Amino acid sequence: MSLFIRKLLSLLVHPLSLGLLLVGVGGLVALGWRRIGLSLVLGGAVVLWGFSTPLVSDRLRGSLEARHPPTPIDSLSSAEAIVVLGGGISSPRPPRIHPDLNDAADRVWHAARLYRAGKAPLVIASGGDQPWQNPRVQEASAMEVLLRDWGVPQDSILREPRSANTYQNATRTARLMDRRGLNCVLLVTSALHMRRALAVFRSEGIEAVPAATDFQVDNRNRTLLDVLPDAGALAGSTAAVREYVGYLVYAWRGWIDRPAPVAETTEGRCVATVPVSNR
Numbered sequence: 001m002s003l004f005i006r007k008l009l010s011l012l013v014h015p016l017s018l019g020l021l022l023v024g025v026g027g028l029v030a031l032g033w034r035r036i037g038l039s040l041v042l043g044g045a046v047v048l049w050g051f052s053t054p055l056v057s058d059r060l061r062g063s064l065e066a067r068h069p070p071t072p073i074d075s076l077s078s079a080e081a082i083v084v085l086g087g088g089i090s091s092p093r094p095p096r097i098h099p100d101l102n103d104a105a106d107r108v109w110h111a112a113r114l115y116r117a118g119k120a121p122l123v124i125a126s127g128g129d130q131p132w133q134n135p136r137v138q139e140a141s142a143m144e145v146l147l148r149d150w151g152v153p154q155d156s157i158l159r160e161p162r163s164a165n166t167y168q169n170a171t172r173t174a175r176l177m178d179r180r181g182l183n184c185v186l187l188v189t190s191a192l193h194m195r196r197a198l199a200v201f202r203s204e205g206i207e208a209v210p211a212a213t214d215f216q217v218d219n220r221n222r223t224l225l226d227v228l229p230d231a232g233a234l235a236g237s238t239a240a241v242r243e244y245v246g247y248l249v250y251a252w253r254g255w256i257d258r259p260a261p262v263a264e265t266t267e268g269r270c271v272a273t274v275p276v277s278n279r
Contacts, residue, residue: 013245014238015051019044051237052229058217060240065191068198068212073113076211079120080182081158083208084111085169085189085197086127086139089146099142103214104190108143110213111188112150119186123152124176126160126169138162166193166246167255170200183207190214192239196247196256203257 011017022044030037050056088104108125115123125147127139140161147157160176163169177183184207189197191212201208216236250256 013241015047015241016234016238019048019051022047048234049229051241052231052234053227054230054233055222055226057230057233057236057240058226060244061192061236062217064195064240064243065212065215065217068191068194068210070191070215071211073117073119076114076119076186077209078118079186079209080184081122081124081177081186082111082114082120082211083124083126083173083185083187083201084108084143085166085187085193086125086143086163087190087193088214089139089142091129091139091142099145101146103216105146106214107188107190108146109150110211112147112152114186114188114211115147115152115156116150122156122158122182123147124158124160124173124185126163126173128160128162128164128168166197166200167250169197170204170206173201174204174206177206185209186211188213190216192216192243196243196250199247199256200250203255 012021022040024044026037026040026042026044028037029040084107088102088107090100090102092098092100111123111125114120125140125143127143129139138159138161140159144157144159148154158176158180160169160172163172177185183205185201187194187198187201187208188211191214194210194212198208198210247256
């Protein structure tokens with residue numbers, strides 16, 4: 001239930017929720033204090049318009065994605081395992097009989113691509129479902145299906161099916177790796193999400209090398225349309241705001257220590273340049 005409450009409260013920082021809240025409160029306040037109320041309504045409209053423009057959305061997302069730009073597979077070091085985080089697909093719920101892919105499904109495809117390139121002998125699929133959803137339906141199982149379809153053998157896939165957020169991705173994966181005697185991984189997630197995910201995994205003592213994918217922002221010429229509202233741009237702004245706020249919350253809760261330096265390659269294995277924190 002606490003996770004449900006946190007998810008509900010997080011909606012308050014989303015541009016759409018914040019903008020509508022300002023407009024609604026402003027409308028009520030305007031009944032008694034017209035100038036203050038109209039100012040709140042105007043502020044809400046500015047929030048909605050601004051975050052709905054491709055110009056603002058691309059700037060927000062690009063500021064996160066630029067931290068971990070696309071890296072050719074040949075340039076990545078080898079590792080003991082590839083960890084791919086959930087969030088890219090949904091488990092098959094009736095009437096569907098196959099996993100449902102969303103925009104972040106590049107995560108699973110990139111993990112399979114790294115495996116087939118010989119970058120690691122194992123793929124760890126980390127992802128569960130929210131507590132209020134059917135516990136028998138796990139994203140890790142759906143990822144396993146796709147990984148097999150894309151050429152990863154069954155005996156090379158490990159599942160971590162219980163995590164409901166990035167912090168649990170890291171802590172539960174760390175325990176699984178401990179049991180297997182693993183420590184060095186290529187971490188696969190969306191570029192937008194990599195900053196927070198990498199910091200949490202390294203804080204759990206895992207020697208993680210970023211292998212970002214699912215890049216959303218590209219280089220293109222700007223036009224007048226970039227300052228006009230767009231539903232897709234609002235969704236992109238929301239995702240970026242959620243990442244920034246999520247990073248601050250994780251740091252406040254002590255789930256993020258100072259990230260370890262980027263790992264280096266030694267005899268085909270990634271090894272942290274300094275000792276990382278104990279689990």
